[in-house]
Amino acid sequence: MRHPLVMGNWKLNGSKQITKELIEGLRKELSGVDGCGVAIAPPAIYLDLAKHAISGSHIALGAQNVDVNLSGAFTGETSADMLKDVGAKYIIIGHSERRTYHKESDEFIAKKFAVVKEAGLVPVLCIGETDAENEAGKTEEVCARQIDAVLETQGAAAFEGAVIAYEPVWAIGTGKSATPAQAQAVHKFIRDHIAKKDAAIAQQVIIQYGGSVNDKNAAELFTQPDIDGALVGGASLKADAFAVIVKAAAAAKNA
Numbered sequence: 001m002r003h004p005l006v007m008g009n010w011k012l013n014g015s016k017q018i019t020k021e022l023i024e025g026l027r028k029e030l031s032g033v034d035g036c037g038v039a040i041a042p043p044a045i046y047l048d049l050a051k052h053a054i055s056g057s058h059i060a061l062g063a064q065n066v067d068v069n070l071s072g073a074f075t076g077e078t079s080a081d082m083l084k085d086v087g088a089k090y091i092i093i094g095h096s097e098r099r100t101y102h103k104e105s106d107e108f109i110a111k112k113f114a115v116v117k118e119a120g121l122v123p124v125l126c127i128g129e130t131d132a133e134n135e136a137g138k139t140e141e142v143c144a145r146q147i148d149a150v151l152e153t154q155g156a157a158a159f160e161g162a163v164i165a166y167e168p169v170w171a172i173g174t175g176k177s178a179t180p181a182q183a184q185a186v187h188k189f190i191r192d193h194i195a196k197k198d199a200a201i202a203q204q205v206i207i208q209y210g211g212s213v214n215d216k217n218a219a220e221l222f223t224q225p226d227i228d229g230a231l232v233g234g235a236s237l238k239a240d241a242f243a244v245i246v247k248a249a250a251a252a253k254n255a
């Protein structure tokens, strides 16, 4: 039985003060909420502060990126072991903003996937098509290619305990979420694609939806059978809105 996971990706937002206040707000709003995994991914520089602030709660810590190297002359990078050392569990890789602004390839992201798994952490592999690819009817082709980069190098077993976030690029930060039916169709395609290699692995993999998820549209998205929570950007910066999303996922799970 899969549990949903709602994860907040703070992106390049926050400060020491905001980190403390946002987590304090989340702890209050989420007290007693059960049935849904919750994680936050603040900027790397605030991970240690966040780890202390979530202490004793059921909020897990995530990171927004990782390097493929574990140590050495790689100025400005952060390794999987370092993320583990500060208490991060869920590591976002392949986010479209990194694919676009940092030119990260499918192969490079697959290497990150392997490094994260090797460290005993949980990769949150972001995949999804651009607006142009969507218009051209290439959604499934793009998602398959992005998953295959891992499947073909590490096998289906690599997805055991892993998380996939389907984030159509056209829905990210635009206020234009995919409809529940649109998202469900792609999530089912992703699960079926992995099932061709290993049905049991496909059944347990968490597939989050991401892209303009908010406190208004979350509940309906979570009614879909293959949508297992969400990767939330903008709405994760407000404790009350993020808590509504978490509660919606928990309610859908318990329904």
Ligand SMILES: O=C[C@H](O)COP(=O)(O)O
Pocket (backbone or CB within 6 Å): 009, 095, 167, 171, 172, 173, 174, 175, 210, 211, 212, 213, 231, 232, 233, 234, 235
């Ligand atoms: O990682 C989160 C996604 O990029 C979604 O961002 P958004 O909720 O602001 O659209």
